Amino acid sequence: MSYNMDLYRIDLSRIENMSHGRSTSFQGVHQRAIILVLVGLFAVQTALTWTSSTSVAPGRGSLSTQALIGRQLYQDHNCTACHQLYGLGGYMGPDLTNVTRAQGKGPDYARGIILHGTQLMPAQQVTPAEAGHLVAYLDAWASSGTYPIRSFDLTPWGTYLQMNDDARD
Template structure:
């Protein structure tokens, strides 16, 4: 039944966002420096540091920049250049635009798909 559903339903992509060259550079830096060892996007990744899906809208760019520039007691300082830090922040802003994590109001359909429920207020 599930297979039937998978093969017969169209792909419901509401918006395909192009990724800029700078954001792609940031994505490469994110991989090269293994940020995923400690951080998650949408809950997936290492669990030593916080989830970064919405760090830009929740905490602001200067806050994120401070951590990436200097590290902290528990996060290493990667000695990145200003251009590299800018690229990482552009990548984080791109990820931020892709959705919200964790969802606060959601429903699970009988086939197991999850949909956001708009806030009633």
């Protein structure tokens, strides 16, 4: 009950303040201006991310025409449900970042698994040419860096030296 009384008092004072010249239209302009500033900040951050967010050397991680088709096939078959790239994606199957260049694996290994499956993974319903596009896509990832990072030097402030540059070759 006491709260209701307090509320009533607060409301009265607010209404009183508003009657002394703070108009609704002014509030509207003020709020629109703040929203526009926020959107502007977002635009700056977006521009920075789109133009200077990678540290890979030119040409590495590039998507060829084949790899772009492979990217769409990767999405069409929802490969991300089970597999990860740089540790992002599903947890059922292994990370595929370096599958086309890892020791004991390679493009043929990847193509074979896509076409014929394994005990746990079903064969994907793709043509050999499409399997080639998927391998080209995976190879673009492999050319961009190494994951997981097994060689690292931790620093006392909680980072690791490889964060400073693309030193993961």
